[in-house]
Amino acid sequence: MIPGQFDYHAPTTVQEAVQLLQEHGDEAKVLAGGHSLVPLMRLRLAAPSVLVDINRIPELRGINRTNGTVTIGATTTHATIERSEVLKRVLPMLPAAATVIGDPMVRNRGTFGGSLAHADPAGDWPAVALALNAEMRIVGPDGERTVPAGEFFVDLLTSAVEPGELLTHVSIPVPGGNVGMSYQKFGHPASGYAVTGVAAIVTLYENNYCLDCSIAITGAGTKATRATETENALRNQTLDEATMAQAAEQAGTGIDFLGDIYASEEYRQQLVKVYTKRALLAALHAANEGQSAEAQKTL
Amino acid sequence: MAYASLIGAQVKRKEDPRLITGMATYVGDLDIPGTHHVALVRSPYAHANIRGIDTSAAASMPGVLAVVTGEDLLSEYEPMPMESSGEGEAPQDERDMEHTHHALSVNRVRHVGEAVVAVIATSMAIAQDAADEVIVEWEPLPAVADMQKARQDDAPLLFRDRPGNVERVWRKSTGDVDAAFGQAHRVVSQRMVSQRLAGIPMEGRAVLAMPDPGTGGVTIWTSTQAPHLSRKDLERTLRLPENLIRVIAPEVGGGFGVKIGIYPEDILLPVLAKRFGLPMCWIETRSEHMVATTHGRAQIADVAAAVQEDGTVTALRLHILADIGAYPQAPGIPKLTCRMATGVYRIPAVDLQATNVFTNTTPVAAYRGAGRPEAAYYIERLMDLVADELGMDPAEVRRKNFIPPDAFPYDTAAGETYDSGEYDKPLTRALELARYEALRKEQKRRREDGSGNLLGIGLACWVEMCGFGPFESAIVRVEPSGTVTVFTGVSPHGQGQETTFAQIVADHLGADFDRIVVRHGDTRETPMGVGTMGSRGLAVGGSAVVRATGKVRDKASRIAAHMLEAAPEDIVLQDGKYQVRGAPDRGLTLAEIADEAYDDDLPDDIEPGLEATSFFKPPELVYPFGAHVAVVEIERDTGKVHLCEYFSVDDCGPRISPVLVEGQVHGGLAQGISQALFEEVVYDQEGQVLSGTLMDYAVPRATHLPMFTTAETVTPTPHNPLGAKGIGEAATIGSTPTVVNAVLDALEPFGVRHIDMPLHPEKVWRAMQG
Numbered sequence A: 001m002i003p004g005q006f007d008y009h010a011p012t013t014v015q016e017a018v019q020l021l022q023e024h025g026d027e028a029k030v031l032a033g034g035h036s037l038v039p040l041m042r043l044r045l046a047a048p049s050v051l052v053d054i055n056r057i058p059e060l061r062g063i064n065r066t067n068g069t070v071t072i073g074a075t076t077t078h079a080t081i082e083r084s085e086v087l088k089r090v091l092p093m094l095p096a097a098a099t100v101i102g103d104p105m106v107r108n109r110g111t112f113g114g115s116l117a118h119a120d121p122a123g124d125w126p127a128v129a130l131a132l133n134a135e136m137r138i139v140g141p142d143g144e145r146t147v148p149a150g151e152f153f154v155d156l157l158t159s160a161v162e163p164g165e166l167l168t169h170v171s172i173p174v175p176g177g178n179v180g181m182s183y184q185k186f187g188h189p190a191s192g193y194a195v196t197g198v199a200a201i202v203t204l205y206e207n208n209y210c211l212d213c214s215i216a217i218t219g220a221g222t223k224a225t226r227a228t229e230t231e232n233a234l235r236n237q238t239l240d241e242a243t244m245a246q247a248a249e250q251a252g253t254g255i256d257f258l259g260d261i262y263a264s265e266e267y268r269q270q271l272v273k274v275y276t277k278r279a280l281l282a283a284l285h286a287a288n289e290g291q292s293a294e295a296q297k298t299l
Numbered sequence B: 001m002a003y004a005s006l007i008g009a010q011v012k013r014k015e016d017p018r019l020i021t022g023m024a025t026y027v028g029d030l031d032i033p034g035t036h037h038v039a040l041v042r043s044p045y046a047h048a049n050i051r052g053i054d055t056s057a058a059a060s061m062p063g064v065l066a067v068v069t070g071e072d073l074l075s076e077y078e079p080m081p082m083e084s085s086g087e088g089e090a091p092q093d094e095r096d097m098e099h100t101h102h103a104l105s106v107n108r109v110r111h112v113g114e115a116v117v118a119v120i121a122t123s124m125a126i127a128q129d130a131a132d133e134v135i136v137e138w139e140p141l142p143a144v145a146d147m148q149k150a151r152q153d154d155a156p157l158l159f160r161d162r163p164g165n166v167e168r169v170w171r172k173s174t175g176d177v178d179a180a181f182g183q184a185h186r187v188v189s190q191r192m193v194s195q196r197l198a199g200i201p202m203e204g205r206a207v208l209a210m211p212d213p214g215t216g217g218v219t220i221w222t223s224t225q226a227p228h229l230s231r232k233d234l235e236r237t238l239r240l241p242e243n244l245i246r247v248i249a250p251e252v253g254g255g256f257g258v259k260i261g262i263y264p265e266d267i268l269l270p271v272l273a274k275r276f277g278l279p280m281c282w283i284e285t286r287s288e289h290m291v292a293t294t295h296g297r298a299q300i301a302d303v304a305a306a307v308q309e310d311g312t313v314t315a316l317r318l319h320i321l322a323d324i325g326a327y328p329q330a331p332g333i334p335k336l337t338c339r340m341a342t343g344v345y346r347i348p349a350v351d352l353q354a355t356n357v358f359t360n361t362t363p364v365a366a367y368r369g370a371g372r373p374e375a376a377y378y379i380e381r382l383m384d385l386v387a388d389e390l391g392m393d394p395a396e397v398r399r400k401n402f403i404p405p406d407a408f409p410y411d412t413a414a415g416e417t418y419d420s421g422e423y424d425k426p427l428t429r430a431l432e433l434a435r436y437e438a439l440r441k442e443q444k445r446r447r448e449d450g451s452g453n454l455l456g457i458g459l460a461c462w463v464e465m466c467g468f469g470p471f472e473s474a475i476v477r478v479e480p481s482g483t484v485t486v487f488t489g490v491s492p493h494g495q496g497q498e499t500t501f502a503q504i505v506a507d508h509l510g511a512d513f514d515r516i517v518v519r520h521g522d523t524r525e526t527p528m529g530v531g532t533m534g535s536r537g538l539a540v541g542g543s544a545v546v547r548a549t550g551k552v553r554d555k556a557s558r559i560a561a562h563m564l565e566a567a568p569e570d571i572v573l574q575d576g577k578y579q580v581r582g583a584p585d586r587g588l589t590l591a592e593i594a595d596e597a598y599d600d601d602l603p604d605d606i607e608p609g610l611e612a613t614s615f616f617k618p619p620e621l622v623y624p625f626g627a628h629v630a631v632v633e634i635e636r637d638t639g640k641v642h643l644c645e646y647f648s649v650d651d652c653g654p655r656i657s658p659v660l661v662e663g664q665v666h667g668g669l670a671q672g673i674s675q676a677l678f679e680e681v682v683y684d685q686e687g688q689v690l691s692g693t694l695m696d697y698a699v700p701r702a703t704h705l706p707m708f709t710t711a712e713t714v715t716p717t718p719h720n721p722l723g724a725k726g727i728g729e730a731a732t733i734g735s736t737p738t739v740v741n742a743v744l745d746a747l748e749p750f751g752v753r754h755i756d757m758p759l760h761p762e763k764v765w766r767a768m769q770g
């Protein structure tokens, strides 16, 4: 179908964009990759009368590494992340996860910031950003604020970005030490979105002793969620398959599970356990292999 | 010209360059001055009365030409004949019933997606905006979407004259079924569902109608598999002389059966075009396609076999409940299932029954295989259950029951006469290719080991009926320069007959393949024809081409005889030249003969010209067959099925174009596998579609499928000059039971007997939980 009528603006600075959003209020929507927004408009489930296209704002695009932080601009595409040599070295879970988002067309258009701001419960990036303790920089009429990933995903399709605001950058601390990370996903056969996706990061001391671990889950419930109980059960433990499998049993705690015609709540509970275990195993494996990008590929 | 025989050769498709370079013209590519665009307001309810329609806001929008309701158009056409879509014979007793629908529905709607208002505007965008402004006052009625519930006493009734919502019941019984079941060593029975599927061709439906003020007629471009059938239906419906209606199927982007016969839009657009004197265009959106284009399958079957100790099946019972949706679009399909119920087996006694049920859902009609995939699924699943019950190998049970090669032509208890077959050959070949024995050993090892993915091996032997009549046609015309134009009555919608038919003509006429053009899909320039459906293009249409080519060749030989001063009997076509037997140095090319055929000095006893027409009526149906093997692995903790290997050995008789056959097999496999593992149209109790977009409805992708291993056996049919059977639906028919059998085979250690399709991970996982 064809979307309803709308006015189109393509500002070149963040200031201009925020001004336009301010000016048009509820009527306006940010257009990034358009791969979530445009389908909704075509189905006429969304009918904004103003679109503010942020793709021509140079400062919103690109990947930067400074000291211990990687900063990713909101309009950086999935494909750019997929191919980033820097990320493959320091945050290999990001390019690995990018490869399982949709198909090449989706990855060429869809953006990191758009995916996060949209807060689709089945999106892949929310779990990855959450597990990596990302920080979101949001610019609005009153200036800039920073929201930690743990507070960013509010509810189904609702993020901390308020109308009139723009998510500009995402900062991710590069974890130090002997770290392994992996994103494991059970994709929907039709949409490709995550029926369940689990991002896991483990930081090891000698002999697989777990100094820290971070696990986030998407797809299963209304929003991306940290598996806090599983994390707690693994910290300061020696990691082996049995320990991780046992801890993964608790991974669903705190998730407001969703069910649909493809996968019921009960089945998603099972997937969360299985994929948490798989992600942990893969992360452990990656840490043991010295965190190479290759090790991030699915087990 | 270097001469090479083209039949059976690896010839590239003539169609591909234009398709690959984006130069093909589909309905949506037409750009006719003055065209107005039509958007349709469709029912959001599964069952409702229309209490009123307010079109005023929409009609007053800039760019809107008119907003039209069903009422407005009633006097301008006859209600639509419903039984036109489908394969096999069309029952004739429906015409007077209330079970017709209109160009736009009037008073009442019976499924989500029925069109009730047409908005006509200068652009599609404006038309869609205006359609949002049409206000329909609905009175929702209780709806029933489940075929079993539809038969209950308290179910809402779709048609007053059809109590219990039963459209018709068809029965057939042969032999003493009760005795066979009474004396059986075992009775093996199972309820199985062949779930509802959507067609989803790459190109949806599309219609552009242009009035011809000069004649009062109309030209209709429509994305159809059967333009001649459409014209015949439209003649009645539009009350226009048949020869003033021109139906053109331009490039058609797939059909899979859902583009046979006319839909409401096929009437609506010409009616609007005539009423407003303007070209009118409607292009289906994918959302519309999911609810307004017919679905397929949708059957529940109770199937049972009477079995002797050695595995011999002595009788078969098949009782089908067929959900035909809200209107009887193709009520003959469940009967086709019954007619193929016994598959490749010698089963002397049958009790067959099909009950068609109305529900508040999109009508069900032909979809790749139309009735035969269901039959193959039931019998091939049942054979595995028989093997299970008796502790036999599934291949052995099948061999025990095969119709032997010397029994053909073979009259089945279901009433078919199978033309030719040698069923053990493809099975043996498929098992060899798959290294069946080694697979079974590996399976045994894994089962003892008890860890890792479950391994399953499935097989199925399929047979189907195809090459439906009543006829197909061809004109073969040699122009003076020696180019050849073939006009065929079949209307390809992606199959590639431009290539196959040119191969036939090149070989049979000594024509240059590159200078042969095959024209199709236009009722004004092609002879009366039927269309592409039921795997009939080559067997029936190709046979007409052979016949017409033969006539032209006879005439070319006569002209050559005159030119070479020899007797016509002495002329042979050899190495692409017409020559006197034994004198190869004095040969004539087709071009030289064609030049003479239109020349002044042609002798008086030879009529000028070099063309011929042939209508081929197939004496009987043809019955291709084959055997497939699938290897699957299942994850124990998620139930996810991985299809690892697939072997398909198919027998469609001689292959004119191996490349095209291979393409049909690959596509067919994808669709059949997809029914087994992925696809299902899901309705809720109120008749709302829950799988209404491609985000929910899983169309197979390359990454879902393994590399296919294909092979052939060749058993010609005696029923046509090519010996060819059909291949279009074959692989779809064979693959669905093969994959399901493989999954159930993998689950044997869990004591799981059957799971209904699609075998989504959750279902498999639950089955493993017990």
Ligand SMILES: Cc1cc2nc3c(=O)[nH]c(=O)nc-3n(C[C@H](O)[C@H](O)[C@H](O)COP(=O)(O)OP(=O)(O)OC[C@H]3O[C@@H](n4cnc5c(N)ncnc54)[C@H](O)[C@@H]3O)c2cc1C
Pocket (backbone or CB within 6 Å): A029, A030, A031, A032, A033, A034, A035, A036, A037, A038, A039, A054, A074, A075, A100, A101, A102, A103, A106, A109, A110, A111, A112, A113, A114, A115, A117, A118, A120, A122, A123, A124, A125, A161, A165, A166, A167, A168, A191, A192, A193, A194
């Ligand atoms: C066929 C298909 C398959 C897909 N498969 C997957 C998949 O497997 N996994 C997955 O995670 N995703 C998948 N997606 C979604 C895809 O990744 C989208 O690109 C992504 O979800 C949204 O990003 P976008 O840049 O396209 O955002 P848009 O569609 O442009 O915007 C989405 C929403 O976010 C808002 N927004 C966008 N950017 C900003 C910003 N910087 N600040 C404030 N608000 C903003 C918009 O206003 C809009 O409301 C798929 C999409 C399609 C079409």
